[in-house]
Amino acid sequence: MDCCLTWASAHLAQIVAILLPITMPLIVFQLLPLVVVMERRGAAFIQDRIGPHRAGLHLQLSSVKGVFTGEAGGLRLRAFGLIYNLTDIVKGLFKEDFVPPFANKPWYLIAPIIPVVIGILATAVLPWFAPFTTAYGQTVSGQIFAPEVGLLLLFALSSLSVYGIVLGSWASNSKYSLLGGMRASAMLISYEVSMGLAILGMLLIVGSFSLTDVVEWQANHTWGIVVQPVGFLLFLVSMFAETCRTPFDVTEGDSEIVGGFHTEYAGIRFMLFMSGEYFHILVASTLIATLFLGGYQLLPVPGFGTAWLKANLPLVVCGFTTITAIGLFVAVKLILGRRAHWAKRNSTDTALRVREYSFYATVLSLAAVGALALGIAVAALWHPQPVSGTIAAGTAIWPNSVNIVTAILQIHILLGKALLLAGLFVWVRWTVPRFRYDQIMGLGWKVMLNVALVNLVLTAVIAKLVKGG
Amino acid sequence: MAKTIPRPETGLWEQIYVIEIMKGLRTTFGHLFKSLTDPGHFPTTSYPEEIHDLPRDYRARHRLMQRADGSPRCVACYMCSTACPARCINIVAEESPDANIEKRPAKFEIDLLLCVFCGYCVEACPCDAIRMDTKIGVLVGDNRADFVIDKAKLMDWKPADYPADDTQSQKAPGGTLNAQALAELHGGTRAGAPTATGAGHGQGH
Numbered sequence: 001m002d003c004c005l006t007w008a009s010a011h012l013a014q015i016v017a018i019l020l021p022i023t024m025p026l027i028v029f030q031l032l033p034l035v036v037v038m039e040r041r042g043a044a045f046i047q048d049r050i051g052p053h054r055a056g057l058h059l060q061l062s063s064v065k066g067v068f069t070g071e072a073g074g075l076r077l078r079a080f081g082l083i084y085n086l087t088d089i090v091k092g093l094f095k096e097d098f099v100p101p102f103a104n105k106p107w108y109l110i111a112p113i114i115p116v117v118i119g120i121l122a123t124a125v126l127p128w129f130a131p132f133t134t135a136y137g138q139t140v141s142g143q144i145f146a147p148e149v150g151l152l153l154l155f156a157l158s159s160l161s162v163y164g165i166v167l168g169s170w171a172s173n174s175k176y177s178l179l180g181g182m183r184a185s186a187m188l189i190s191y192e193v194s195m196g197l198a199i200l201g202m203l204l205i206v207g208s209f210s211l212t213d214v215v216e217w218q219a220n221h222t223w224g225i226v227v228q229p230v231g232f233l234l235f236l237v238s239m240f241a242e243t244c245r246t247p248f249d250v251t252e253g254d255s256e257i258v259g260g261f262h263t264e265y266a267g268i269r270f271m272l273f274m275s276g277e278y279f280h281i282l283v284a285s286t287l288i289a290t291l292f293l294g295g296y297q298l299l300p301v302p303g304f305g306t307a308w309l310k311a312n313l314p315l316v317v318c319g320f321t322t323i324t325a326i327g328l329f330v331a332v333k334l335i336l337g338r339r340a341h342w343a344k345r346n347s348t349d350t351a352l353r354v355r356e357y358s359f360y361a362t363v364l365s366l367a368a369v370g371a372l373a374l375g376i377a378v379a380a381l382w383h384p385q386p387v388s389g390t391i392a393a394g395t396a397i398w399p400n401s402v403n404i405v406t407a408i409l410q411i412h413i414l415l416g417k418a419l420l421l422a423g424l425f426v427w428v429r430w431t432v433p434r435f436r437y438d439q440i441m442g443l444g445w446k447v448m449l450n451v452a453l454v455n456l457v458l459t460a461v462i463a464k465l466v467k468g469g
Numbered sequence: 470m471a472k473t474i475p476r477p478e479t480g481l482w483e484q485i486y487v488i489e490i491m492k493g494l495r496t497t498f499g500h501l502f503k504s505l506t507d508p509g510h511f512p513t514t515s516y517p518e519e520i521h522d523l524p525r526d527y528r529a530r531h532r533l534m535q536r537a538d539g540s541p542r543c544v545a546c547y548m549c550s551t552a553c554p555a556r557c558i559n560i561v562a563e564e565s566p567d568a569n570i571e572k573r574p575a576k577f578e579i580d581l582l583l584c585v586f587c588g589y590c591v592e593a594c595p596c597d598a599i600r601m602d603t604k605i606g607v608l609v610g611d612n613r614a615d616f617v618i619d620k621a622k623l624m625d626w627k628p629a630d631y632p633a634d635d636t637q638s639q640k641a642p643g644g645t646l647n648a649q650a651l652a653e654l655h656g657g658t659r660a661g662a663p664t665a666t667g668a669g670h671g672q673g674h
Contacts (some may be wrong), residue, residue, distance in 0.1 A: 045504035046497045050511050233487065334505060341508040347519040427501070431493045 012400055013138035021144045025120045027411070028282055031419065033085040035278045038419075039426050041081050047431040055083040075359060076352050088271065095267035100172065103264060107171035112262075112269040114164030115276025118157050122283040125154045127212045129296050129410035130219075130306040130405040141210065142296070142407070150211045151203070154198065156288060158242060161280055162188045165251060165261045168273070172264035177410060180260025183437060187241060190444030191248075195238035197452035201231045201459035202291055207420040215295035219305035224292035226300065230455045232292040234448055239284040241440070243277065246429040250437050259441070285421035286414060293417050296410035310406050314379045320409065321375030328368035335361045487645040523583060523604045525632070528586045530605035531579055534598050537640050537650035541624060542598040545572040549590035549599055557583035577620040581608055597637060603630075 044051025056078035077083070099105055124144040131141045146331065147153055160185050169181025202224050203209060206217040218224055225232045241248040252260040259265075262273045294300055298309065298316070309316055339357035342350060435443065482488050503510055514521045523529065534542040545562035561576035589597050603626065610616050631638045640650035 040503065045501045048504060048511060049514055050515070337506065338508045347515060347520060349518045368562055427494060427497060428490075431497045432490055 008400070010136050012134040013135070013140045016140045020128070021124065024123045024144060027415070028119075028123050028279070028286075031282055031415065032275055032278050033082060034419070035422050035426075036085055036284060037081045038423060039278075039429075040084070042423070042426045043430050046427070052081050052084050053078055055087045057083060074358050077359070078356065089268075092268040092271040097268065098266055099373040100174070100264050102173045103418065104171040104173060107167055108264075108397075109269070111164050111168030111171055112265065113168065113271035115161045116272055118161040118164070118278060119276060119279030119283050120158045122154055122287075125150045125157070125211065126283070126286050126290060127215055127295060128414060129407035130216075131212060132306075132407070134400055134403065140403070140407075141212075146210070146212065149209045151199070151209050151214075151291075154211070157386075158280075158283070158287075159188065159192060161276065162242075164273075164276065166263065169261040172261075174264050174389055176257045176259070176263045177261055179257045180251045180253065180263070183253070184244065184261065186437075187244075187248065187250065187440055187444075190441050191238045191241040191448065194234055194444060194448035194452040195242065197417075197449070197456055198231045198234035198238060199291065201456050202228050204456070204459055205463055211290055211295075214291060215297065216305075218294045218300075219297045220302055222302065223294040223297075223300040228292065228455075228459070230451065231459075232288075234361075234452050234455070235292065236288060237448065239288060240425070240428065241444075243280045243284050243425070245277075245281065247432040247435045248440055249434055250440060253434070255434075257383070281422050281425050282418060285418040285425065288421055289417035291415060293421075296414040298413055306410070309409065310402050313402055313405060313409075316409065317405065318375035318379040320412070321371040321378070325371040328364050328371065332361050332364045332368065335364065500514035506554040513621065514637075523606055525602050525604070527604065527606065528588045528601045528625075528671055530603045530608065530618075531584075531590070531599055531601050531623060532626050533577065533604050533620065533626060534600060534637070537647055540567075541574060541577070543574050543577060543598055544596055544598070545574040545577075546595065548593040548595060554587060555583045555585045556577050556587065557581070557585075557634065574620060577623060579623065581616040581618060582613060607639055 011436070040232075043049075056076045059075045059077065077225055099108055125147070127142040127146075127150075129142040129361040131139060133139055143150065165184045169177040169179075172178075202214065205227060206214050208214065208217075209276045214224070221227070240246075244251045250260075252262070254260070257263070262270055265273060289295060297305060335357050339361065342353040342357065347353070353377075536542050543560075544565075545560055547560055548561050550556070550558035556626065557580040559578040559580070560574050563575035565571060565573040567573075568595075586601070588601055591601055608616060620643045628639055633639065636646055639646045
């Protein structure tokens, strides 16, 4: 055990360099089903519907007679609509991979892959945790690939995903698809300018293009949204346009041009387009969080940066698990409310529903208690610097554990912010109606560009006055 | 003259958009919150596990009313099939064994695929023999023949499914007022009427 830890300490930078490019895209990828469920059920709940909730795994546990099994046929797990992702993928894979006879076949086949690949590539540039120095003096970067011009690279990648849309629409060789693709390319130039200008104010203040520098500046001062509220708003709106989300989803424009760029697509290729869109939402949310919401930093107050996190790690972990437990208990409360509701409804599957909700409530309660216990155990037993008075006093602790736990915590903080922002994307989608095509042009060129320019000039003047030099 | 609808006046706040969008977001969040916390507020029902209760006067699939002895109340007068705008009722009459009653339906068929569920047959019926209060709103069949329902199927219903205070309905076999109805029918309570059991002397009224 000891020699393993020593070896791991000596080669931590290499291990992270191998693990990070594998895990980060996967971690973001496995958030896709969550965002899809957020979209579907969120849409339904905002519209006072129940939403898709039928697909479920039916477990026949007749051999195990317990609380959750009964005569009415086992346990049904619908997992709040998550099972739909499974059924969707199965459906998509088993559908015929149809290529329209009039389509340009090679490009038609390649186009849906582009947005997903771009999304995966974009995770390479984002800083997921603060760079740290290991016990052996190696420097571990929080980015998979950390160029000086990280932000520009990210912008380039992000804009490239429009190429998937344009290529797909062109290769489909259909009028509706072409209209969607043309709208996408025209929209691209109208918001891309103000997007770049919106971010320039922030970069001017920070004085670097590196995303890690941006986050570190926010840790030392305050979050970007406080110093650049106008820039944040402009960037947010630009990101809605870049991800082709309502109110700027004219590229799909289902009420006008059937399905827009994906009219001719079906099966798994259509789903690739869709998952590319949701991947893009997640990447865009992470980028907004990185630039304006402090990235992987916990609080918008200077002095509570990475160093503070590391010094108070047990308490922070305890706080995290407590918050998790509270969230889980709230979820249990909601589930119990649903169980009570269904128990008194006259439905043929009442028993099945009640049993299912009981199962969820039990599992989540246990998880909450487990989280609480973990937090208390960490706070009581584990201390980064073994001090007298704690149970861990005198025990040698692997010095890199602090760094690693901090990194994992920071990934969670960043992804949590990104998920909240993805929720905002969904929330806005079901609130604001779609802009007309010319209205987007007007907004982009006549309003956002001017506001971004004024914001940039004002920021430059104030930065000069404050900073001097 | 064309009616001109003036564009609504928008002030500076509305034109800036941001505040108005935030108001919209507040509205939608209210719905989201309510949907999350109060499962009872969804106006939908989970069909087919739960079936929405139809009102009794909903024009659903037909049924034929019965006399106390179980025979159809229909006298095969053809008034319903005459009133039917869809011509979906097919009746074949035959002589009734009951001396008081002239005819009875040998065949009573309704083609539900033709039926427009207008309820004219119910209104036309002079002896309350056909009703549309079964609450059967969903009709399922594998072929067209399944949707042509005959006399036996029209009379296949349970008195317990219908309101107890409807004495007409409950006079059917098995109903609570069945004994009383049988007594009325055969006990000669109708003034001047010959007994129903006798055959061959039907000059009563």
